[in-house]
Amino acid sequence: MPPRQETHARLAESVRPATSIVVPYEPDAPPAQLARLVGDEVAERWRAVDRSAHAPHLVAVPVADGEGWAAAALVTARPDTAYLKIVDAVGDVPAAAGAVVAHAGRRQLAQVKWEGWTARPEDAEAAGFAALSPPLTPSQHSAGPASGYVRWLRDGTTTAPPYYGQTTHFTCGAVTALVAQAHAGALAFEALDRQAELTLWRDATNFLACEPVGLGVAVRRAWPSSPVTVHLDTDRPVLLDHYPENDREWRALLQRASRTDAERTGVPVDPSCLSLTAIRDAIGRREHVLLLLSLAGMQGFDVPHWVLCHGVVPGAVVIDDPWANATTGDTWVDAHLLPVPDASLDTMSAIAPEGFRGAVAIGTPRGPDEAPSS
Missing domain, CATH: 3.40.630.30 (Gcn5-related N-acetyltransferase (GNAT))
Structure with missing residues (x-):
């Protein structure tokens, strides 16, 4: 390692x-x-x-x-x-x-x-x-x-954390979860590979994206000893507005199934908006926050994307972004240990069109004798 x-x-x-x-x-x-x-x-x-x-x-x-x-x-x-x-x-x-x-x-x-x-x-x-x-x-x-x-x-x-760049256009959610668990010691660095990336994505996907509840449930299934909380301040299906009506319907059905899975597996879904202060507090407790944001500010196109929030410095949250835009000279050096001002991150993570915020907080893995937190 x-x-x-x-x-x-x-x-x-x-x-x-x-x-x-x-x-x-x-x-x-x-x-x-x-x-x-x-x-x-x-x-x-x-x-x-x-x-x-x-x-x-x-x-x-x-x-x-x-x-x-x-x-x-x-x-x-x-x-x-x-x-x-x-x-x-x-x-x-x-x-x-x-x-x-x-x-x-x-x-x-x-x-x-x-x-x-x-x-x-x-x-x-x-x-x-x-x-x-x-x-x-x-x-x-x-x-x-x-x-x-x-x-x-x-x-x-x-x-x-280790840096791992997503190998597809749609596995950002799975990669951020894997990197968080490697950073927390719940996953060996050598196990962070494409097989793990695609396997976790397959369990979490809403085809093709990973929505917050499905991602949180997949993390709990993969690592039962890791406390997981989903933060999602809307009860409607998300990340579906760009699909035709018939494609939205069955994806919405899958998201409702993820809600049922969350109840069954004990993954709480917090309906309040996760503030930047709360993100900082979670990082201070050595939690990892998988945060959904738009790439409009950093990359120029309004595409929902998962990043890992894992550190703080005065005035900024330190993230790891699993994707770099090589066509603009952007590389893993930009995406790794990337400080984003609080105000910028607050704006980026209000997802259009309704401005919801989605996140998955992963706590430090429990020991074998510790009771579940949820």
Whole structure:
């Protein structure tokens, strides 16, 4: 089993002093100062995808006695989040990394990530970054660099679950549950694979999505010793509005069956709206919260999607997202240990059209002598 990874949030201190400038990155018209810093491989990677949705910009360090640049970094981030990501740092790499950390600090962000395309471990460590454990996703389904690094800029401590990216477009609910249980110690890391992903999805699905009650019941069936509570502030069937009437009818029937299964197996369904305060409190109790949200803010399309809430820092909840949008340069480094401001997460998790909130809270597994909590 890979070691449990722990990352310590720290303030942006000991940053290498450097005067920096920040300019938008236009792949078709890069600044002339980049020419001597960026090699062909890096230049091709920067141009290979359309990063415009992630606000690409350059953080550059000018030379002390001229008009050129001594260092630069291509920086991006998902919208509505509290981090920046270095795609590559070129030239004087320590100066570039320090400039990005200082830039993120001025923006009062929680974190800086660094993709490992060209980053050397010793340079990342010297800049205060910790290595991320590589994804457990099967290689044929993963995208992004083989390594990545993180530096926290806010006080606090969070433990990192393993990262596993969903291998289909519809298994996000199953993956978040599996990752939560691996993080809690109820599932061996080596058991987190595609077989487990598809097996749990098959038990939880409402075809093709996993709705909250069905997912909660499937988690209870798979791990009877784990306390499970479903939070769903509507009693009508959910995630069905985009289907034709005849397809909504039989899926609604399956959701009613999930409600019956929940009653029979002792899975409570809380009809109140789960607040961000309650999510933070649950994480403080070492619970994991599988949260349904819309990808409209972070990815630009209004599709319901499950993420795992597992940590908190001041002003933001730390999530793991099992999906990354490779067409925008989004990789597992973005999706893993992702801080989302409370207000953004509150908005994302109000699911249209009626604004309901759905979640599954999984408590720490009970010992053999502990009585059930429900």
